[in-house]
Amino acid sequence: MDFLISAAHAQEGGAAGGGMIEFLIMIVIFFAIMYFLIIRPQSKRAKEHRSMVEALSKGDEIVTNGGVAGKITEVSDDFIKVDIADGVNVAVQKQSVASVMPKGTLKDL
Structure with a gap:
């Protein structure tokens, strides 16, 4: 029955992939996207509403x-x-x- 299922042989692992620097770069990019798409527009709308309320x-x-x-x-x-x-x-x-x-x-x- 070995001809239907290929045998899995253990292979030696290569060098450790990725690293701390790549992870930190990804986190910084994610935070920048969140800032420009969510946080900044919301604070701008809140500032406009506050100025409108003060001018009533x-x-x-x-x-x-x-x-x-x-x-x-x-x-x-x-x-x-x-x-x-x-x-x-x-x-x-x-x-x-x-x-x-x-x-x-x-x-x-």
């Missing part, structure tokens, strides 16, 4: 993360009051503002 003022038309659109009537340190309908005001955290819309957008809705 009375009269701005906004959309919250929950999808509520309204006009800012009052601004405090952590909260803003938003007029979402005639006589309906809600208090919203500044951080929950998703975007500032151009003036006059709410009239079109």
Whole structure:
């Protein structure tokens, strides 16, 4: 039956493959890819959002993360009051503002 299955003979191992330097280069390249594809764009978006939140003022038309659109009537340190309908005001955290819309957008809705 030896003619169907080739016999496995032990062979002498060659020199140790790879090394610590190649491994470290691969780790550095992987970290660089992660930095440019994930970390850097995310920190850029966070910085833009932070500057948008700091620039909120009375009269701005906004959309919250929950999808509520309204006009800012009052601004405090952590909260803003938003007029979402005639006589309906809600208090919203500044951080929950998703975007500032151009003036006059709410009239079109």
